[in-house]
Amino acid sequence: MSLFENFSELQTRRQFFAGGRSIVGSAALASLLGPASSLFGSEAGPSGPHFAPQAKRVIYLHMVGGPAQMDLFDYKPGMQDWYDKDLPESIRNGQRLTTMTSGQARFPVAPSKFKFSQAGECGMWMNTELLPNLAQKADKICWMRSLNTEAINHEPAIAALQTGNQVTGRPCLGSWASYGLGADNENLPAFVVLVAVPSNRDQEQAISGRLWSAGYLPGKHAGVSFRSKGDPILYINNPPGVPQALRQRSIEGLNQLNNINFQQFGDPETQTRIQQYEMAFRMQASVPELTDITQESKHTFELYGEEAAKPGTFANTVLMTRRLAERGVRFIQVYHNNWDHHSNVAGRMPSQCKDIDRPCYALLEDLEQRGMLDDTLVIWGGEFGRTIYTQGKLSRENYGRDHHPRCFTMWMAGGGAKGGTIYGETDDFSYNIVKDPVHIRDFHATILHLLGFDHERFTYKYQGLEQKLTGVLPAHVINELIV
């Protein structure tokens, strides 16, 4: 039998690593086949969860730019009578404005131009004109209309929402989840990031690795960004001309050499390196399978829509989140851009909603059909809200809105979030919260709770301090949001 016939026999990774032909020392091999490996953070955090988690994984859909809450979820019919009247000073109440509008001479109210109606048993008032599909899931969703933050610009606001601190550089929510719970699949990272491409790319905010860095947590807890173009993971593919079977032989040879090295010096790091190469090889086998959505059924594409077949679309990305969740990835962070509607809400909001409406519905439906919704927490929201007053020109048909940190709407579903809840209230102008505020610290505390952690005890020692996601100011788990 020639060597190359041998190759074909060894195509599957099971055979490769379990078939007895491996040159890897048996101890190393045993550790590979065991359930835990430290290479991708499968080891638990200092304590593991503090109590039984309700959510085993998280899919976080971040709407970059800050969707306008009063155009989607925070219904303010009274504003029609306020058209083009100045926002009362008593409502603005000395609020810090961005320098985009702080120089503006007037602050005329821009009522939403979209049609709202009540959805579900819970009677959630929402924009059913642009989000008809999502509305069907209203009773599965836990609506939070009273999120609030201090930040008024994108960079600090996204940082605050994801890391608990306006200054970038702290670990983000996904890194904390990876640190606390580790991965459920030894061939994939615990924390994966996907950046969806919006169909309208008018005004995108810069998204980059600084947002999913591990901060002071060990680097392996950083998000691994899957790319929508080219290799899904950097250099996952062999160079052209080198088939996987041939690569397999060179990794075997390499590990044989490293094994000699290990026998000679007994450096445990050499063992780690042997594992590292074997896991890299397994990833090379598993990632293409993961990202190959052609295997999905017709039903899937009917559910998510035809856009789901196009790489990089939000629908495609959301479908990918389900595939990642199925395979044990702990935290999947999605970014969808172009929600920064300083002008032309009328022109931009419909395409944004079209991007997300069906896929969000489909994701919840799909997870439910697969029995995964109960332990998968889906989160949707932006980094802040927008102002009721217009930025720039105002007409009945069109307007712009500036950043607004004092209130905005987010929603959660599954994973222990209480469906059909409508929590928090804002004033008539959707400007100030009048009931049940949810500060982003409370939001973090609540998510950690769903993941099985007491946010006050979930810490990491850095610079002499027990650092935590929720920081030093008080944060509360909001029990009303939880099943």
Add this chain to the structure above:
Amino acid sequence: MKTCVLNVVLMLTAMLVHPVKGADRVSFNHDVRPILSDKCFFCHGPDSERREADLRLDDRAAAIEAGAINVNKPDASELIRRVLSTDEDEQMPPPSAKLGHLSPQEIETLKAWIEQGAVYENHWAFVPLKPLPETDQSVTSLIDEAVERGLEKRGLTRQPEADRHTLIRRLSFDLTGLPPTPEDIETFVSDKSPEAYEHLVDRLLTSTAYGEKMAVDWLDIARYADSYGFQVDREREMWPWRDWVIRAFNENKPFDQFLTEQLAGDLLPDATQDQILATAFNRLHQQESEGGSVEEEYRVEYVCDRVQTFATAFLGLTFECSRCHDHKYDPITQKEYYQLFAMFQNIDEAGLYSFFTNSPPTPALELTDAATRERLDALQQKVEAIEKSGKELKAARAAVFDEWVKTQSESLSEEKTTLPGELARFPLDEVTGGKLANTVQADQLATLAGGNQIVPGRTGNAVQFSGDDALNLPLGNFGRHEPFSVSLWLQTPDVKDRAVVFHRSRAWTDAASRGYELLIEEGRLKWSLIHFWPGNAISIRAVDPVPVGEWLQVTVTYDGSSRADGLTLYVNGQPARVDVIKDNLTKEITGGGGDNITLGERFRDRGFKEGLIDDFRVFGRELTALEATAIHDEVSAESLLSVDENSEATEDRNQQFEWYLSTIDEEWAKHLKTLQESRAEWYQAADGVKGIMVMRELPEPKPAYVLFRGEYTQRREEVFAGTPAALSPFPEDAPRNRLGLAQWLIDPQHPLTARVTVNRIWQSLFGRGIVQTAEDFGSQGARPSYPEVLDTLSAGFISSGWDVKQLLKTIVMSQTYRQRSIADKKVMEDDPGNEWLARGPRFRLSAEMIRDNALASAGLLVQRTGGPPVNPYELSESFKPAAASGGDGVYRRSLYTRWRRTGPPPAMIAFDAPRRAVCTAKRERTDSPLQALVLLNGEQYVEAARVLGEHVYLEADGDVPGMIEAGFLRCLSRRPDASEVEILSALYREQLEYFRQHSEGAEQLLKIGRAPRDAAIPVAEAAAATVLAQALLNHDASVVKR
């Protein structure tokens, strides 16, 4: 994992046994402080805001007075009673703190300590260094002895010296960041002289690669990057500073100077360009330009970043904790934080950089070489000479004027309100088809739009502004060499804190206000020409406020000199009393967009809301005082002339003379023309010089305040420059600024500077510091494993004159450094981090070294020092993809890789290079499968393997064992053994067989990278050699220093 668990158990056992054992003296710093710091100080420590029950346990007298400690009587001490209590209302730490209980051993330790007198010690790191002992022994042998004593105490022994192949590889990476060449190895291994090792050390320390290696760690500290960071992350040129660092290390600049120049080079007497360049260290933090950001918010962030970087780099303290409150664990108050803040904020900077222009934020140093400097000086001298000749000419023309004025008798009263040089006049009286007429250039109209309206004006109509809409005029793009003037009538409805009357610029902070502008600021008129606000501009502001509800005639002029005294503001025909706000304009005022005059509004600025403007006029020359009066009085300038020379005041006489020169005198006109041309030439040359952000101390300190919770809006008590009281005193005669701060740091009495620096150098060689927390020498940081080693080296470092190369040599000459890095299993398992130094250093190479090693092994590395950053192949895979550099850019050392903070080189990030967003004193070292993918599949590495494969193939003439041996020497710095040759030979043969059958695959593989392929080698052989070389470049010993 098992070994870890075992370790923890062993360590715990050791800790349990130690303090409780009978009469052992309890050390406050070693045994007690960690307990108090972890469990008590949060509420009973230095932070006065958080302090509970007014009790502090970090201060002996206070703790005794409060009854918490009863000296010698643990059982009568409240502290002990409380930690033993089971009553939820009494027990400490309280359940609400979620800190758990003290362990019985910890309580025993506290009891023993109180029994022994409750002696407090100053935190070890704050105790001044003792001078070196009087001894003939070298520092090297002192540290070896100290380590030996420590090992003996723990029943350990040092490992024998590593073999020569290992030593040269270890030394080469540690001192140059590069592998040794096969020739270097041969020379060293065959040199049997006892000085061979020392010679090698000396040789490596003098190579230029040394400075490059040392620079990498310093770039992490300095958070060096080639872009601004944050959201917009525009690229910026700071690399001349990086080259300064490389030069400084290669010249072995003493560390005290290295530090002083970076902190305060601008404040040194007769500072050189290089010394000022060094201060760019303080400007390497991230900067923001996101639309809508608040300028002051980010300015405060920048200053805080400087403080944090300073404190981490030189003090090893977590100073940033004190930004919002007194430090919980270390004796640093919030006030002291802002005392340092006061030193680092004192420059003329903006909190946002310009989006619409690419000028570096101020203050900036214009970087010139000798030839450029010479040329600029010559051009400047030429202008100054012409200015001087102008004075002489003026004196000479006075007599001519006297004669001329006498000849003007009857014609003087003639109505003639058109002034020379008028370019445009907009009476703003009526709108025709949305247009406003121009009475000078009838075809150049202005457009009325938006909420701006025509309303009754001072004469006829005027424009009233909405504040949100611009009125654009079709002219006004003046350069700074061109004299020009603008006159208008205006009326404000209220006292404006800030309002834009007119300007030529693209935007306010988004363009750093580049251009010129007339504003009302704090109720006063302000007239400015600006390259980059605030540090590169000339600006004057009226002393008297603008009256509300009154028409005011305003004329502003500029003479083309780039000086504040070349700006004049006339109000109602008279020169206004003004303050000079800025007087430093060294660059162009054009560019960036917004090339015409705009009235009443500016992008993201505050418009002239409900303000009125009437009769707006623009002149292409500097109007004279007489003309300003004439405009206001609505008469001709001629009518203001007086022929009776005796009856007039000198002031008027001068005004008339100036007007004569400016409008009548032909000699003067020629002079002005020459002057303008020579200025144009000078400015143009100066505009082409690149600037780099540096520090330039303002003459008057900016007021500094404690910021409540660290928030920029929450100013509290005013504070003044100073240093923390718990550290050494501020030198009496030192200035209270950054220079004094540097002097404070390098004072031999300072307890931290040398220790922190020595520790970091040690860390770079051993993989961990003597103090494991290189970033935290405070009471929550780790204690030094060998305090005497740290202190001896530190004292030696100071007494050597802060000689960095000597410090490195002292360490690498030691037996501690030279021992084998692999010990028996027990030592490896008991002390995996090598805290006790029972073996030599061993750790995975840094991201830079791994890439440089591959390039060097393949012979591809281009060793050229310095210059602009380059893009290796991997940047095309970055989050913000950039095409690979042309030429040999892809083969430069990794420290020259372009560092964009939002799209850093992904392969380097995979190997734990920090993102350089903030100061990093210690890199992580992780292992992940992503690293294997980079080394196996990354273009840079596949190409290196391909070229390396060719080299070894040619070297061994295709002989397989020969190829393997050559490859081993290049990549692993040693020869292979028989089994290694066997494995690799088999691999090579297999691959060769495959590629012979799949030549198209081989061709594809050989196309990777841009290095040309050697066609003399058969395709299959070249491909198989590539795979062989890959195995070597991926070999454990290739990426780990042992």
